[in-house]
Amino acid sequence: MIFxxxxxxxxxxHLIKKENVILENISFKVEKxxxxxxxxxxxxxxxxxxxxxxxxxxxTEGTVFFxxxxxxxxxxxxxxxxxxxxxxxxxxxxxLSSKTVYENIAYAMEVTGALDEExxxxxxxxxxxxxxxxxxxxFPHQLSGGEQxxxxxxxxxxxxxDVILADEPTGDLDPYHSRDVLNLLLRINECGTTVLLAxxxxxxVNALGKRVVxxxxxxxxxxxxxxxxxx
Amino acid sequence: MKEKIITSFKRVCKLGWRNFSREGGLSFVAVFVLVVTIxxxxxxxxxxxxxxxxxxxxxxxxxxxxxxxxxxxEEKIFELKEEIAKEFDINGxxxxxxEEVKDDFVDRYGDRPAVMESLEEVGNPFPASLNIRADDxxxxxxxxxxxxxxxxxxxxxxxxxxxxxxxxxIFSATESARRGGIIVSVILGLIAIILVYxxxxxxxxxxxxxxxxxxxxxxxxxxxxxSFIIQGLLMGFFAALISFLLFLFFTxxxxxxxxITLGIDLHQYFLQNISTIVLLQFAVGIVxxxxxxxxxxxxxxxx
Numbered sequence: 001m002i003f004x005x006x007x008x009x010x011x012x013x014h015l016i017k018k019e020n021v022i023l024e025n026i027s028f029k030v031e032k033x034x035x036x037x038x039x040x041x042x043x044x045x046x047x048x049x050x051x052x053x054x055x056x057x058x059x060t061e062g063t064v065f066f067x068x069x070x071x072x073x074x075x076x077x078x079x080x081x082x083x084x085x086x087x088x089x090x091x092x093x094x095x096l097s098s099k100t101v102y103e104n105i106a107y108a109m110e111v112t113g114a115l116d117e118e119x120x121x122x123x124x125x126x127x128x129x130x131x132x133x134x135x136x137x138x139f140p141h142q143l144s145g146g147e148q149x150x151x152x153x154x155x156x157x158x159x160x161x162d163v164i165l166a167d168e169p170t171g172d173l174d175p176y177h178s179r180d181v182l183n184l185l186l187r188i189n190e191c192g193t194t195v196l197l198a199x200x201x202x203x204x205v206n207a208l209g210k211r212v213v214x215x216x217x218x219x220x221x222x223x224x225x226x227x228x229x230x231x
Numbered sequence: 232m233k234e235k236i237i238t239s240f241k242r243v244c245k246l247g248w249r250n251f252s253r254e255g256g257l258s259f260v261a262v263f264v265l266v267v268t269i270x271x272x273x274x275x276x277x278x279x280x281x282x283x284x285x286x287x288x289x290x291x292x293x294x295x296x297x298x299x300x301x302x303x304x305e306e307k308i309f310e311l312k313e314e315i316a317k318e319f320d321i322n323g324x325x326x327x328x329x330e331e332v333k334d335d336f337v338d339r340y341g342d343r344p345a346v347m348e349s350l351e352e353v354g355n356p357f358p359a360s361l362n363i364r365a366d367d368x369x370x371x372x373x374x375x376x377x378x379x380x381x382x383x384x385x386x387x388x389x390x391x392x393x394x395x396x397x398x399x400x401i402f403s404a405t406e407s408a409r410r411g412g413i414i415v416s417v418i419l420g421l422i423a424i425i426l427v428y429x430x431x432x433x434x435x436x437x438x439x440x441x442x443x444x445x446x447x448x449x450x451x452x453x454x455x456x457x458s459f460i461i462q463g464l465l466m467g468f469f470a471a472l473i474s475f476l477l478f479l480f481f482t483x484x485x486x487x488x489x490x491i492t493l494g495i496d497l498h499q500y501f502l503q504n505i506s507t508i509v510l511l512q513f514a515v516g517i518v519x520x521x522x523x524x525x526x527x528x529x530x531x532x533x534x
Binding site: 054056076077080081083084086088090094095096097098099103107108110111112113115116155 | 249443446447
């Protein structure tokens with residue numbers, strides 16, 4: 001379903017004084033329905049890899065395929081359709097600050113052209129699922145870090161995407177809520193959704209017992225099924 | 232398909248309204264700048280028209296008068312009047328007979344017995360005259376030269392030669408004012424557009440991250456740009472409405488300008504031209520608000 005083919009990403013010297021190789025010859029495939037954890041220390045290149053898949057960054061070399069299509073060669077209108085098939089949970093939540101919790105979640109459905117009745121039915125359901133019914137009409141700045149994270153998760157899940165990209169989804173959460181989020185991702189995966197999880201949380205990864213791709217200094221150092229956090 | 236398009240359009244409008252109503256400070260600044268721009272444009276419209284009327288009035292008040300020798304008969308003066316009317320591009324001519332001048336004199340100085348006694352002694356010393364008005368200072372020169380060279384025996388005095396510099400000065404000044412007005416309008420118009428564009432750009436720059444998130448959750452350009460266009464349109468609409476009310480209010484409160492605008496009642500002028508002014512204000516507001524949004528958002532839609 002997703003194929004990172006020999007991806008190299010180098011940030012040009014004028015931005016950071018000297019040339020910085022973030023990713024080097026990264027190649028791996030993710031099959032439909034798989035749960036893959038991409039692990040590595042901070043700065044290992046996990047977020048950059050996700051940004052390349054989302055089209056926010058272009059690779060210096062290599063190609064990324066989503067369902068057989070090179071994501072950097074397709075038109076803008078087709079790309080937004082691919083993005084609608086991916087639910088993204090960002091490390092820094094990226095909620096729309098001028099919209100309430102309800103509206104942030106509904107927005108992801110509105111852009112896909114979902115019917116008003118579907119929105120009215122599904123949004124309260126997912127709010128209940130992530131425990132944010134009471135915060136539905138609050139704005140992001142009125143929420144705690146954990147509540148913002150759960151809003152971001154709800155927004156990523158609301159339109160039943162084919163793939164979930166979760167970039168450090170437990171970063172700001174206490175162990176209790178972290179476990180909840182991981183269980184939620186596992187449940188989603190069991191329903192057939194492909195999950196890519198970027199994390200440096202050792203306990204989480206070891207508890208999952210799923211495929212682990214380990215990055216160090218922009219290179220893949222291991223790729224094991226039912227792997228463990230080895231860095 | 233049609234239903235989907237209608238739903239998308241409704242959502243875009245709703246999002247635009249929400250952006251406008253929730254971003255109070257931003258909307259206030261943008262509407263304020265638009266009000267300034269629209270008011271500036273409306274003032275230029277007023278000025279162009281009023282300046283035109285004022286300049287016409289100034290030019291109308293510039294004229295020449297030919298005074299005739301006392302012996303010249305009325306018939307000869309009327310013949311000359313007809314000839315001048317045929318030869319030159321004259322706006323208007325008025326014959327003032329000797330009796331009329333005398334009556335006017337008596338009206339003015341009738342209460343001074345010494346003056347009246349003197350007048351009684353000399354009879355009627357006032358010459359008949361012909362007052363001529365034209366649109367062009369050059370016509371005055373031509374007419375004065377024509378009369379003086381062809382009928383020197385009829386002419387007692389032509390006051391054009393005493394006022395020649397002033398008359399030519401008035402015509403040249405009004406012409407410069409017309410040209411200057413157009414240049415100032417164009418410059419002010421450009422400044423207004425740059426001002427509005429930069430305010431909107433600044434406002435949307437603050438929303439750069441929001442636009443990025445919208446793109447990443449799968450929004451199409453139509454969906455994102457559409458909501459900002461509606462927001463810009465609403466800003467323009469409200470700015471035009473405020474400007475309209477401001478002008479209505481200020482022209483209503485401005486009877487004091489009656490004298491300096493040579494008798495033009497600004498409130499009446501505003502009401503007489505209300506449809507043009509409303510059209511101008513709403514067109515400027517909506518076009519500026521919308522196009523500024525399009526240009527400013529286009530930059531951030533390439534993510």
